[in-house]
Amino acid sequence: MVYGRSERPTGLAPPPVVTKILVAGGFGVGKTTLVGSISEVRPLRTEEDLSELGIGVDDTTSVEHKRTTTVAMDFGRITFPSGAVLYLFGTPGQERFWFMWDELAFGALAAVVLADTRRLGDCFSSIDYFERRDTPFVVAANQFDGSPVYDSADIRDALDVDSDVPVLACDARRRESVKEVLIASVAHALTRHQAGARR
Amino acid sequence: MTGDELWLDREAGPVVRPYAVTRGRTRPPGMAVGLIDVVVSAGRHSAQARGLGPEHRLLLGMCGAPMALADLASEADLPLGVVRVLVGDLQERGLVTVVASAGGSQDEQVLRSVLDGLRAL
Numbered sequence: 001m002v003y004g005r006s007e008r009p010t011g012l013a014p015p016p017v018v019t020k021i022l023v024a025g026g027f028g029v030g031k032t033t034l035v036g037s038i039s040e041v042r043p044l045r046t047e048e049d050l051s052e053l054g055i056g057v058d059d060t061t062s063v064e065h066k067r068t069t070t071v072a073m074d075f076g077r078i079t080f081p082s083g084a085v086l087y088l089f090g091t092p093g094q095e096r097f098w099f100m101w102d103e104l105a106f107g108a109l110a111a112v113v114l115a116d117t118r119r120l121g122d123c124f125s126s127i128d129y130f131e132r133r134d135t136p137f138v139v140a141a142n143q144f145d146g147s148p149v150y151d152s153a154d155i156r157d158a159l160d161v162d163s164d165v166p167v168l169a170c171d172a173r174r175r176e177s178v179k180e181v182l183i184a185s186v187a188h189a190l191t192r193h194q195a196g197a198r199r
Numbered sequence: 200m201t202g203d204e205l206w207l208d209r210e211a212g213p214v215v216r217p218y219a220v221t222r223g224r225t226r227p228p229g230m231a232v233g234l235i236d237v238v239v240s241a242g243r244h245s246a247q248a249r250g251l252g253p254e255h256r257l258l259l260g261m262c263g264a265p266m267a268l269a270d271l272a273s274e275a276d277l278p279l280g281v282v283r284v285l286v287g288d289l290q291e292r293g294l295v296t297v298v299a300s301a302g303g304s305q306d307e308q309v310l311r312s313v314l315d316g317l318r319a320l
């Protein structure tokens with residue numbers, strides 16, 4: 001094992017712009033695909049002590065003897081020419097991992113709720129979460145082959161999201177489409193921020 | 200969680216229990232480092248590094264150039280919570296400094312810079 005040298009003057013460097021966007025949605029909706037379309041996907045795991053973090057959140061009735069739980073997640077990183085870095089974190093889908101969400105959402109620029117129009121109900125809990133937290137989010141309906149195509153207005157009605165929340169169709173496999181979704185989420189965050197500042 | 204879930208090989212977790220390398224501590228000594236806070240080696244050596252474990256040294260070596268906590272955990276293949284405790288130890292000894300990440304959706308300049316970056320991709 002070779003350890004890198006760690007002598008490097010760092011005092012003068014400006015603080016880096018390091019940000020994140022969350023990608024939420026039900027299990028199997030294409031979160032990892034979306035992240036992988038625009039950045040290299042890397043694994044991240046956490047091993048959390050349920051006795052501290054899961055109280056009142058995690059249903060531990062079936063795992064009484066398990067004190068820690070492993071959460072495997074994926075994340076991606078986009079580095080812009082300016083040096084700014086954007087991380088994309090896919091939220092763990094299962095409800096037993098809710099305790100991770102607060103950490104993931106803390107300080108996030110925006111969130112993308114990825115929806116499967118065949119199972120819209122799977123993303124209700126994500127929408128509830130971001131509404132409660134006041135995190136700016138967009139809804140992106142991932143177009144699966146053979147899934148019915150609905151227009152955004154119908155999806156908006158079905159999800160009952162506020163009229164200012166962008167709802168758009170996307171193809172999580174296509175980089176350009178994912179780029180549009182991310183742009184929409186940050187643009188929405190900016191619009192909301194500016195509206196808030198005027199109030 | 201369903202009771203009949205099978206965890207095999209990597210899924211079942213490492214042979215050494217994850218928090219063994221932190222000597223059982225699940226919380227860092229000081230303020231917890233955020234997921235995308237940037238850790239960088241302070242460039243000090245020897246005396247402050249005495250008594251550090253191999254994982255401490257691994258992480259210290261990795262943040263010769265600034266590294267976000269999530270990147271450290273991913274590249275060291277250690278659980279995030281464990282890395283947070285170890286980085287907390289390094290911070291306490293003055294071996295690394297931690298720079299908090301940007302201000303999220305409340306910072307117009309940050310939003311604009313990311314938006315410009317995305318549009319130019």
